[in-house]
Amino acid sequence: MHEMLRKRIPITAGMLLILVCISVSISIVGATQANNVEDQNMAYKDPSKPVETRVEDLLKRMTLEEKLGQMTQIERENATADVMQRYFIGSVLSGGGSGPGGANSNATAKQWFDMVSEIQKASLGTRLGIPMIYGIDAVHGHNNVYKATIFPHNVGLGVTRDPELLKRIGEATALEVRATGIPYAFAPCLAVCRDPRWGRCYESYSEDPKIVEELTSIIDGLQGEVPPNWQSGYPYLQGKKRVAGSAKHFVGDGGTVNGINENNTVIDWEGLLKIHMPGYFPALKKGIATVMVSYSSWNGVKMHANHELITKYLKEKLQFKGFVISDFQGIDKITSPPHANYTYSVEVSINAGIDMIMVPYQYTEFLDTLKDLVSKKVVPMNRIDDAVSRILRVKFAMGLFEDPLGDSSLENEIGSQAHRELAREAVRKSLVLLKNGKDPKQPILPLPKKGGKILVAGTHADNLGLQCGGWTISWQGESGNNYTTGTTILKGIEATVEKGTEVVYKENPEKGSLKDGGFSHAIVVVGEVPYAETKGDSLNLTIPHPGPNIISNVCEEVKCVVVLITGRPVVIEPYLEKIDALVAAWLPGSEGQGVADVLFGDFPFTGKLARTWFKRVDQLPMNVGDKNYDPLFPFGFGLTTDGSSSGSPSPSSNTKPPKTKVETKAENQAEKEERKAQRQEEKALKQEEKDMRKAQRLKEKETRKEEKDMGKVEKQEGKEEKRELKETQEEKAKRKATKQEEKDKRKQERQEEKKKKQEEKDKRKQERQQEKEKRREEKDKRKAEKHHEEGKNDEI
Template identity: 40%
Template sequence: MRTTITTNYDGLGNTLMNVLPVTRAAIMVSAALVMGLSACGQQGETRSKVLNEEVSTQPSAAINVNEVATAKVVKDINIWPQQAPAIKVDPELEQKIAALLATMTLEQKVAQMIQPEIRDITVEDMRKYGFGSYLNGGGAYPNNDKHATPADWIALAESFYQASIDDSLDGSSIPTMWGTDAVHGHNNVIGATLFPHNIGLGAADNPKLIEQIAAITAKEVMVTGIDWVFAPTVAVVRDDRWGRTYEGYSEDPRIVREYSFAIVEGLQGAVEGDFLTDQHVLSTVKHFLGDGGTEKGVDQGNNIASEHDLYAIHAQGYVGGLSAGAQSVMASFNSWNGEKIHGNQYLLTDVLKGRFAFDGFVVGDWNGHGQVDGCTNESCAQAVNAGLDIFMVPTAAWKPLYNNTIEQVKRGDIALSRIDDAVSRILRVKFRAGLFDKPSPAKRPLSGKTELIGQQSHREVARQAVRESLVLLKNKQNLLPLSPKLNVLVAGDAADNIGKQSGGWTITWQGTDNQNSDFPGASSIFSGINATVNQAGGTATLNVNGDFDVANKPDVAIVVFGEEPYAEGNGDIDNLEYQRGDKRDLALLKKLTSQGIPVVSVFISGRPMWVNAEFNQSDAFVAAWLPGSEGNGVADVLFTNAEGKVQYDFKGKLSFSWPATPQQTTVNRPLDHQSGAASTVYLPLLPYGYGLSYQSNLSEHITLEGLSEDNLSSAQTLEDLALFERAVKSPWSMFIATPTEREGLSSSVASNSALTIRTMDRVVQEDARLVKFNGAELGTVGLISNFPRDFRAFSDSEAALSLSIKVDNDLTHPLWLGMACEGECRPQFDIAGLVKPSEWQNISVSLRCFNQDTMDFSKIVSPFYLATAAKVQLSFSDVVIQAKQQLNTVQCD
């Protein structure tokens, strides 16, 4: 599949052709990356137009991108207790499944296993193929309209449903089902109730509230004709650098287990009660397994936990969710000890379907099957054989995947019995959900009842969740609660910003590009403060920069600040220092405290962060997490009523330990099953479970005064970061490009109109690459990631980009060594004068040479590329970010 993005770069008017598979993990990268460094279109934010649906065989990861630990894992199935099935086997139902299965052709069966995305199929495709399900990704809407109405959603659901039961072309009348990411409410729909993200709900530690939230979400989803939600996320986060930390309820598997049970019951109903009635939707427990425990918190990375910890820590959400009768489980992008979960038969089949007695279906994540070793987005028998039942296959890759899977069954690469098992599971869930008996989406009981979208009673529950999720970390001299009769200055760029307080997965995938007007019925934190104060006769003034009339000095300042929205790997960082290198919010706090104004800090974030300096400049400090659409819940707790009585006390307690240093990224409360000194050393700044209330006595306070503001960057031990050493290192993949197209590598030889590249042996097998540039136009070879990566630790030190290179002939044009970041930045350095023909040599260039005004080392999408318009043959190997420069390192002013 090829996608074309038309854009302009320095007046070139290039068409940047991106032929890497589009994944949910593919973030839009500016066309300024030129030479093929444009990224995959994703999730409706800047959707590329499909111009040519030719079948491609390249994998989503290029040459050996997931090379990880090679040690063989010794598995012990007895670690996994045998679970009892949540739903007893129903012989009558099993007979119905078998009878229907017996009538189906192979083509019809495989179609049930294909889940395309609404931007990549038409109603006629549904009529022709009869897909078992389909989805909308985050930031995807009917008619590609962000402001699509509930009626638009229903119309699309109805048209796809009617096409699916039309047997005129495919001979099948099995109803399809629509899945959506409703992860903190029906978050793709304008006007929906948005609850706090999971990290805030974890601080509330209230399973009954979680069940209410899930039930409300189900209702609002059903208003739009949708059957199925991809929730809950039950990751147990172990490294807070992970960009999905806020999708985790806690570092404690106990909370995750209890919440998983509660949210599944809220979404689906109780197995012994109102299970999957017309008030409920199908749920998905995700992502199986270990996504919260990857090394260094890298999204889609490698989890090296022992099998015991995999069960005791990372699997507890499945113990809870499957006990409540969850009908689907989503496979995870990550690997476990080097093996991608989408292709892991032991975990998907032996553990999940065997020991956990799961009889629903396993759905993949966004082209996750394409990351399995030996697979592509268009072909992956390994995933089916491992136990994947439904391919989530957005983009035009669905068509070749459908055809290839059919051929693989005919060839015997996939046993027909495995296909029958997958389809039986899909049918079982559809029968249990009543899809064969329910009216069509437009005629279901809740469909079209738009008064349920953002209904006031729903918002009241969300407001309660905001109140209970707030954690009071500091309250010097009992500054809080505040009288609403005061003259209050409200400052900070998050104070009146509903999009920022709601975070990622909010209308758009990343939660960006939203205005307050996109949230009808919602309230910002300032609007809640303003209403509370004005009603009591006080004054609330909003000034983002903290300015005020000196003749009207405020009694107190509430400063609302925090992280910008992000989702998935876009939020990965390399340490936990807040606003590292750009302390705007700290400057605002200092400005106010220097004028003698008491300061209440309200911190918006998707994870605990190192904010020692901000603590020092705050008289009170509240962790508000990502509260969602009901920002007025913050004022409920900060202020008394007009009579001076507490309205609502703080209930929230830290469900994540708070770091003492920026480098303390894996501080987690020791668990009962852990033993040994190494696992029990626990020295956070604020421990798990910490949180003050208005009833707290002084002995309960941890003094957050005079904290060290040394970020320990000079003491931080950096290690060399191998990018290409014998093989491409995860999470990078190799690409080649011209000024108009870029493609990922899928084999040992590849070419385009500017160059040919092949593997070669330098010291060991295939440890280098040989590139022949033909001189016809600018050609590029380099490394790229699905998500931007944080390189600030290296840019802040004396680091260098190093490679071994051999050039076979004299250069007649520059040979550019470059890096690229998200946005308008592509710094490069000409190394033509440094290389000597016909000999291997090491070239090392200080990262300072790439530190131009537009360079953002926190968002590196390509840490290395070579580009030239010369006719030259060259070889390279051992591409490394050196933590400490060598004597031969090239320096720049």
């Protein structure tokens, strides 16, 4: 009997195993079929469906937590798999200098690609599999990445006035950004810099809004050209070799008082439309995916809290359908000091119309605060749905749901020879020849390649970091040749001259050391040190030490060409008589060979100033068309290599600057009629805006009445709800009081600052007077001593 049982056990176990396997197989098949049915019912996963259908389908499936996560952009160092999945994070960024391995790590394109891919895989592992969007500041090439091509900053590109060149630069930048797995660039900057004291002036193409408008062609390169009849304001992206762009910083960032970064832009509506808004009109027509808000204020209202401009004008009037993103910790700066009332900052920024918040570090506080505001109906649910719909629309337009992981085969695009040649071309076209010979009839440029002995001097001649400027590898930029790859101006000169021509490099020659050196010419390369944003704000705009000394020491002894490496016009008039030839090279980037190409005549000088070059800082702000326009070099000025000029015949002359499309003093009758028609059109637009705001106020009044009536009904539903409503009203009153306190505080701070500046001014005036008196006393003393000495000699 036992033997029979032992024989049956294996048979029974085997049958059970077979039954289990069949059951599991049926379960798997059933689950797969169920998943397939579920996928078929998920319209958002079907690329054949219209984008709006996919957005609507996905939005209705999302929880509040998933929606708020989509509105959150965090720094890559915080983007662990756990954080991405726990908080449903919608976007990640690299701040300036932030990459794999930390700041300035010289990470390869593959390391960047792998990092972005791992973060993306975490996002795809969430319940709905919504891909994140990774963004980076690629403002003059893929400038955070080692070995990437660094193009000239915008201040130089504006000089070219070449939309086709800008389009090609956009294409090259997009390829290099995509090579690292990143699909989103925080570019282009459409600021119209009206005061060079601003630390971000080099990010602006020009003081002329027409030039800024024309050079939005870079968007065609970054995102691809929209098809005919594309709906203006609707986001567009042409395939996996392009990147989503961001028009920034909306709006008026280049017009702040005294050029102070993040300050107040004081200008009327007509002026805002005419000077600071023109770049955004073509950007929307070109399908720009996102718009980034400015840190600055417009007539005292922080742009991050400006509902009228963000929602009423940009979204409703201009019909922008992409998403609006804050700047880095931008909502914190709504209050003074920053982050002083974070609940208020979150409330007003979201209600103003910002869809995605760049909150690199304090993302949990942001999410908790926003969720609480939504639960209390301070931020309405339809505002959340609008924001998330816009973010999803961009992600669908980018093809992220179909191809979330990028293309690793693009790795060799980083710093490719073709891109470096393009950057070299851009450098050549961005140079402006401001002076060519002390006697214009005897120009010294182009320099001879053959024979002679050439001195190259200056702090910026053999320094890639200084040559590239801010926003290169790190946020503030670096000094030295170890941070990226390229060609310094010195190396470009050495590669250009013919055999037998001696090139001698002395960074800072001592006074009197060059007379017997036998130099036929000297090239002095000096300028500003790298900076970004507020750290670049300047009250004096002088060339940093030892630049002025180098100019004097060299140019007093050798026939010299001075090449300025600066992010803006600087004080140069005191040295102008000593200089034989003067070239503005701006911040040329990694390809210094382009400077040598033009100095030695392989290509001509063609650049024309895209901004006014002042004589003295006390003239600022001074822009073309201003009443008291008396520049050192006027807007549009630029000599060609043969000494001719498209601007004034001499830099210090009082002749009028070359006429431009924005000049207000044209004498032609047709232009007068055109301006009259334009004023009438702008007046009509202004009235239309006024009527729109009036209608909106009536609408909001009706909405408030409806909410009030609804509140009365809700009061009857329970004592607890009544108490909650009372708390909400108290919080509202508290916020209002806090807002008034902050307003009063800012007013007091401005008054104190004004008083302090006046005191400092008076103090400096007094010190100058005392110094003057002291010099006079010393002079009288020396004179008396001289007479006394002469008297003694007579006695002897």
